[in-house]
Structures are given as C-alpha cells and as structure tokens.
Amino acid sequence: MPIFSTEALRDKHVLITGATGGIGYETAKLLVKMGARVTVTGRNQEKLEQLEKELLQMASKEQVFVQRADLAKQEERENLVGQAEKQLGFISGLVNSAGIGGGNLVEELDEETLDRVMNLNFKYTLLLTQAVYRKMLEKQEGAIVNLASLSGLRGTHGGTAYAASKFAVVGWTQSMALEAIEHGIRVNAVCPGYVDTEMAWNGIRRRAEKNGISFEEGMKNAASEIPSGRLSTPEEVANTIAFLLTDAAGNIVGESLKISGGSVMR
Structure with a gap:
C-alpha cells in the first residue's frame, strides 16, 4: 500500500526505464499517485501502451509522457531525454529499472550472453544516466535511483554474469554519488532479493x-x-524507490538499500 501523499513529488519529473513490467511498472503508477510527472520507456510497445492507459486513468496527459526507446542506441537515448524534457520539463529524477536476468554456469557462459547482460544492466544504463546527469548539473539538483540486486552484494551460484553486472551497478552508484553530491544531486541504489x-x-x-x-x-x-x-512485492520495491526520490531522503547518498525479507541475515 502506498505510504506517500499526493504532494510528495509534486512538481518533479521522473524518467523511468524498464517501465513495461514488474518493478518499473509499479514505480510509474506510484509516482503518478504522488503527484510526479513521469516519462516511461521500454522496448515493448504493447506493454507501454497498456501502462499509458493505466496512468492516464490516474493522471492528466500533461503528467505522462510515453516513448519507446532502445537504450542500446545512442540516438534513441539522446532523443528520449530530449523529448522527455520537451514534453514535461526538466528531469529531476531518474529511475534505472531496465535490466535482464539470466543464469549460466561459468563453463557454459558464452561471450554473447555476457555482453548482453553487462551491456543492458550496466553499460547502456550508465550511458543514459550520463545524458540525464548532464542536464541535472545545469540545475544543480536531482535524484537518481539505480535498480541493483542482492546479487550485487553477494555472489550467486550460476549467476556470474548477472551478479557481475549488478556488482558493477553498486560500484558505479557509490562512485558517482561522491561526484554528484558536490552538485546537490543524490545517487542511490536498491538491492532487492527475490521479487x-x-x-x-x-x-x-x-x-x-x-x-x-x-x-x-x-x-x-x-x-x-x-x-x-x-x-517481496514489486509495490514494496517501488515504495523504497519513491522514498529515495523524495526530500525525506535528502541526506541519503551512495547507499544500496536491501529489500530482501532478511535474506542477507543467513
């Protein structure tokens, strides 16, 4: 159940990647309820249209912008950021929810799979963030939340590629956070276990x-x-993401918050 008021993100514009399912989908719905303007993106046009329909039942057209984008393509990343700002104004928040899973034993892991997991979970996400971050630097404000994983804090059997990509996200989050906070921009990550x-x-x-x-x-x-x-439920992860975007999390910097039902305790 949402724990935030409809004013918590009023006047904020948040870009959400990977919004066509799971955590990204629920985050988009929650942020709209919190008063944010949201840009949502993903690669599945049909699911994007379904999400747009749901969002417009809760908000006006002036509050929602939907655009399909392949984050692997530089021109689509740059066009996404440009069009989002054109439609809804300065992007003050970014939720990097796009990503893929995968499980391969080391002896079975091929280069194509390794590249696909590392690129989408880390490389392309970082490059999109770079485009948004440059805009935030102009305003000296913003909040970025990266979707990492419990697998980004400890290894998993058969999950070398996935865990490596999420360890990269955690390391990048911590490093970027030290740079960004000098400009009033907060960067954090969430690390769900099984959702x-x-x-x-x-x-x-x-x-x-x-x-x-x-x-x-x-x-x-x-x-x-x-x-x-x-x-965990997608809604529970969405609540944590939303919290990190609000002013209530104003001094939380470079953290990787676990949402695991206590899994790390064992």
Missing part, C-alpha cells in the same frame, strides 16, 4: 527444473529460504 515478478519466476523455474521439481515446489522452496517467509 514476485516474471524475472524471479524465470530464475526459480530454471532452478526447479535443474532439481527435478515443479515450479510450484520451487516457489515454496524459494520463499522458505527467506526469513520473512515470502518474496
């Missing part, structure tokens, strides 16, 4: 197949490994 989304389901499904059990059994096993006894 009840398609990405987590795919990972649990692969693990279940390897162990010769059903997906349902795999879900139960995954939940039983978490001290709280359940997976």
Whole structure:
C-alpha cells in the first residue's frame, strides 16, 4: 500500500526505464499517485501502451509522457531525454529499472550472453544516466535511483554474469554519488532479493527444473529460504524507490538499500 501523499513529488519529473513490467511498472503508477510527472520507456510497445492507459486513468496527459526507446542506441537515448524534457520539463529524477536476468554456469557462459547482460544492466544504463546527469548539473539538483540486486552484494551460484553486472551497478552508484553530491544531486541504489515478478519466476523455474521439481515446489522452496517467509512485492520495491526520490531522503547518498525479507541475515 502506498505510504506517500499526493504532494510528495509534486512538481518533479521522473524518467523511468524498464517501465513495461514488474518493478518499473509499479514505480510509474506510484509516482503518478504522488503527484510526479513521469516519462516511461521500454522496448515493448504493447506493454507501454497498456501502462499509458493505466496512468492516464490516474493522471492528466500533461503528467505522462510515453516513448519507446532502445537504450542500446545512442540516438534513441539522446532523443528520449530530449523529448522527455520537451514534453514535461526538466528531469529531476531518474529511475534505472531496465535490466535482464539470466543464469549460466561459468563453463557454459558464452561471450554473447555476457555482453548482453553487462551491456543492458550496466553499460547502456550508465550511458543514459550520463545524458540525464548532464542536464541535472545545469540545475544543480536531482535524484537518481539505480535498480541493483542482492546479487550485487553477494555472489550467486550460476549467476556470474548477472551478479557481475549488478556488482558493477553498486560500484558505479557509490562512485558517482561522491561526484554528484558536490552538485546537490543524490545517487542511490536498491538491492532487492527475490521479487514476485516474471524475472524471479524465470530464475526459480530454471532452478526447479535443474532439481527435478515443479515450479510450484520451487516457489515454496524459494520463499522458505527467506526469513520473512515470502518474496517481496514489486509495490514494496517501488515504495523504497519513491522514498529515495523524495526530500525525506535528502541526506541519503551512495547507499544500496536491501529489500530482501532478511535474506542477507543467513
């Protein structure tokens, strides 16, 4: 359940990548409810249109801008930022939610897979952030939230590429935060454990197949490994992201907040 008022992000414009599903999708809806103007992007046009429909049921056209973009392409990254500012004004917040999962043993990991995971989870995200950050520097204000992972804080069996990409996000977050805060810009990350989304389901499904059990059994096993006894919800992660964008988090800098139901305690 949202814990913020409709005034918490009033007059803020937030760009959200990876908004076509899971955490990004729920974050977009929450930020609109908090009064923010939001630009949402992703690669799936059909899902973008569905999200736009939902957002416009909660907000006016002046509060929402939707544009499909492939972050791998420089011209599309730059066009996204330019069009977002043209439509809704200065981008004061950025949520880097775009990313992919994946599980490969080291001996099975091929270069193509490694490049795909590292590029989308880290390289292209950093390059988009650079484009937005340059705009923030002109205003000397802003807040950036990167979606990392619990796998960015500890390794995972069969997750070398994914964990490496998220470790990179955490390291980049900490390093950039030291530069950005000199200009009044805050940079932080969230590090979810298992979240009840398609990405987590795919990972649990692969693990279940390897162990010769059903997906349902795999879900139960995954939940039983978490001290709280359940997976986090996308809404819970969205609430944490939203908090980091508000003035209430004004002195939180370079942190990687865990949302794991206590998983790191074991």
